[in-house]
Amino acid sequence: MTKSCNKVFITTPIYYVNDVPHIGHAYTTIIADTLARYSRLKGYETFFLTGTDEHGQKIQEAAKARGKSPKEYADEISQSFRTLWNEFDISYDKFIKTTDPEHIQGVQKAFEVMVEKGDIYKDHYEGFYCVSCETFFTQTQLIEGGFCPDCGKETHIVKEESYFFRLSKYEQQLLEWYQNDENCILPKAKKNEVINFVEQGLKDLSITRTSFDWGIKLPESMNDPKHVMYVWLDALLNYITALGYGSDEKRMDFWHNTTHLVGKDILRFHAIYWPAFLMSLGLDLPKHIGAHGWWTRNGEKMSKSKGNVVNPKEVADAYGLENFRYFLLREVPFGQDGDFSQKALIDRINSDLGNDLGNLLNRIIGMSAKYSDYRIDSKDVAKYHKKELDQAWAILEGIEHYIYELQLNRYLEDLWKVLTLANQTIATYEPWNLMKEGKIEEAFALVALIANLLAKVTILLSPVMPQTTQTIAKALGFEINTQAYLTLYKGNELLAPFEIEKVPALFPKIEEELLKKADPKPQMKADKKGKDQAEASIITIDQFFQTKLKIGTIIEAQEVPKSDRLLKLKVDLGEEKPRQIIAGIKEYYQPSDLIDTQVCVVANLKPAKIMGLLSEGMLLAAKDKNGLSLMRPEQPKKAGTAVG
Numbered sequence: 343m344t345k346s347c348n349k350v351f352i353t354t355p356i357y358y359v360n361d362v363p364h365i366g367h368a369y370t371t372i373i374a375d376t377l378a379r380y381s382r383l384k385g386y387e388t389f390f391l392t393g394t395d396e397h398g399q400k401i402q403e404a405a406k407a408r409g410k411s412p413k414e415y416a417d418e419i420s421q422s423f424r425t426l427w428n429e430f431d432i433s434y435d436k437f438i439k440t441t442d443p444e445h446i447q448g449v450q451k452a453f454e455v456m457v458e459k460g461d462i463y464k465d466h467y468e469g470f471y472c473v474s475c476e477t478f479f480t481q482t483q484l485i486e487g488g489f490c491p492d493c494g495k496e497t498h499i500v501k502e503e504s505y506f507f508r509l510s511k512y513e514q515q516l517l518e519w520y521q522n523d524e525n526c527i528l529p530k531a532k533k534n535e536v537i538n539f540v541e542q543g544l545k546d547l548s549i550t551r552t553s554f555d556w557g558i559k560l561p562e563s564m565n566d567p568k569h570v571m572y573v574w575l576d577a578l579l580n581y582i583t584a585l586g587y588g589s590d591e592k593r594m595d596f597w598h599n600t601t602h603l604v605g606k607d608i609l610r611f612h613a614i615y616w617p618a619f620l621m622s623l624g625l626d627l628p629k630h631i632g633a634h635g636w637w638t639r640n641g642e643k644m645s646k647s648k649g650n651v652v653n654p655k656e657v658a659d660a661y662g663l664e665n666f667r668y669f670l671l672r673e674v675p676f677g678q679d680g681d682f683s684q685k686a687l688i689d690r691i692n693s694d695l696g697n698d699l700g701n702l703l704n705r706i707i708g709m710s711a712k713y714s715d716y717r718i719d720s721k722d723v724a725k726y727h728k729k730e731l732d733q734a735w736a737i738l739e740g741i742e743h744y745i746y747e748l749q750l751n752r753y754l755e756d757l758w759k760v761l762t763l764a765n766q767t768i769a770t771y772e773p774w775n776l777m778k779e780g781k782i783e784e785a786f787a788l789v790a791l792i793a794n795l796l797a798k799v800t801i802l803l804s805p806v807m808p809q810t811t812q813t814i815a816k817a818l819g820f821e822i823n824t825q826a827y828l829t830l831y832k833g834n835e836l837l838a839p840f841e842i843e844k845v846p847a848l849f850p851k852i853e854e855e856l857l858k859k860a861d862p863k864p865q866m867k868a869d870k871k872g873k874d875q876a877e878a879s880i881i882t883i884d885q886f887f888q889t890k891l892k893i894g895t896i897i898e899a900q901e902v903p904k905s906d907r908l909l910k911l912k913v914d915l916g917e918e919k920p921r922q923i924i925a926g927i928k929e930y931y932q933p934s935d936l937i938d939t940q941v942c943v944v945a946n947l948k949p950a951k952i953m954g955l956l957s958e959g960m961l962l963a964a965k966d967k968n969g970l971s972l973m974r975p976e977q978p979k980k981a982g983t984a985v986g
């Protein structure tokens with residue numbers, strides 16, 4: 343995003359459909375979502391794109407291993423991304439699939455334009471290919487034994503006829519771009535890596551394949567049906583085909599102000615190939631390409647085979663989606679790797695969110711309840727607290743440059759400095775003593791100052807925690823929108839008089855004991871006996887019986903406040919006490935319809951905390967596009983009867 347503009351385009355990478363969404367995908371998407379929300383808050387017309395990358399050898403092989411057609415398989419996994427982003431309230435404007443007809447049309451058009459420009463020629467490719475990274479390598483780039491330098495997996499020799507893109511022609515122009523456009527690649531350290539790479543010389547790039555067919559065919563004008571496009575050419579072009587390039591071009595005016603969010607592993611494709619393709623097409627270059635670091639687990643790369651992949655849905659369900667968003671953005675400096683730890687997440691929730699933010703709101707509510715019957719008026723704030731207002735403004739005035747530089751952790755750090763200032767000001771002036779001393783006007787002004795500081799932070803925090811901040815804003819008598827941004831933040835104005843509303847605790851403290859039990863489980867455990875078995879997720883009968891399934895009778899059911907998905911159930915499993923189970927079934931069942939019905943329960947699941955509530959089991963249910971059905975015994979059974 344740049345400082346002033348009308349239309350803003352923000353993108354995530356499009357995700358490969360050979361894998362279900364994990365924390366890395368969620369991270370890129372949440373950063374992009376935050377930027378898109380920020381841009382809308384500023385009043386810019388914003389177009390936020392995400393989607394799935396569905397062609398290529400990797401997807402064809404993954405589909406085959408599962409006995410599905412590539413399209414069927416791609417549609418299925420693509421849907422799991424779309425569902426997760428919907429559940430995560432990701433504010434995308436378009437979800438592109440590279441199997442969309444408009445995308446295919448746009449890619450073929452781009453190919454034709456590059457041919458006309460004289461940038462594509464036919465030759466033979468001979469070298470090494472990593473299917474997992476969908477990347478070509480020369481022998482000297484490989485690590486000992488012929489393995490991929492990026493992911494460490496085996497590479498294959500490829501020897502085939504191929505069309506090439508004249509990447510070498512753009513070497514100089516690329517170097518000039520890096521030099522002239524300071525923030526084109528962020529963070530700067532990553533930009534230097536790209537420059538070093540390009541300075542070593544660029545080779546022309548093979549951009550078609552003939553040894554498999556799951557890809558976009560060349561345009562008919564090429565009359566060469568055995569070639570399909572290289573998946574990275576196909577994928578990168580999504581950023582313009584989504585705006586209508588080659589089909590209906592009415593959204594192409596968003597293109598002039600583009601920010602791409604990517605992980606560091608795919609920066610080379612975005613910072614070298616992509617701008618070169620754009621130069622060939624005669625289009626503007628992106629304004630920013632931001633490369634974030636990787637999330638690791640106990641210092642190790644996450645991978646299915648290690649069984650250490652963090653499932654973002656589990657974490658969000660256990661700790662709250664917005665708390666998770668805050669954690670991801672606050673914990674790690676943009677561009678650096680971060681280790682995912684449950685402890686760090688809990689500390690952030692209890693300390694930053696609970697103590698600093700939630701308590702501040704409670705203190706304002708408590709003080710105004712005692713002193714002024716919930717009325718808050720800013721009229722004397724400047725008279726008594728000019729110093730504190732100026733201190734806050736000194737922090738907030740320049741804070742947006744962190745957004746332009748994608749340093750979201752620094753941005754949040756500075757917002758928290760204002761919360762600290764607010765909390766310290768209460769301690770310094772001791773409003774309870776002011777009241778005792780009869781300095782009522784001063785005490786009121788102090789409470790109003792704190793409310794105003796919190797209001798400003800709330801507006802600026804809203805792209806990160808959109809729902810929570812709406813709740814805080816409502817309590818403080820205003821709504822978060824561009825008008826509030828322009829007056830309360832940009833104009834540094836103060837709140838109009840209002841009556842503060844009570845709100846339930848926003849960040850209930852997470853108890854140590856329960857937290858230990860709620861360790862987010864790896865997404866998929868690999869079977870030690872081998873990759874093939876892991877791929878097919880085969881388990882032995884003994885492994886199956888490790889899961890204790892029991893029939894339970896629901897004896898109480900009620901809604902969980904503030905949740906669209908959750909119901910709180912008491913389920914009798916024939917034990918001393920009924921279990922409390924928090925189930926995501928509210929969209930499908932009325933609480934009253936569940937009472938006295940039977941369900942099938944996973945009875946030996948580690949208890950977890952969901953939205954602050956202990957959940958001691960899980961209900962079995964089947965879900966498809968027609969809805970969700972709980973699994974129930976055909977005939978009534980005694981509560982606690984084993985299933986298996």
Ligand code: MSP
Pocket residue numbers: 354355356357358365366367369370395577578580603604605606607608635636637638644
């Ligand atoms: N399909 C390509 C992108 C094409 S864009 C034109 C692709 N897809 S991916 O699904 O493999 O990865 C998408 C993103 O997830 C990348 O930005 C990658 O960096 C990110 N992550 C994957 N694992 C990650 C972590 N463990 N941590 C943080 N992000 C990582 O590449």
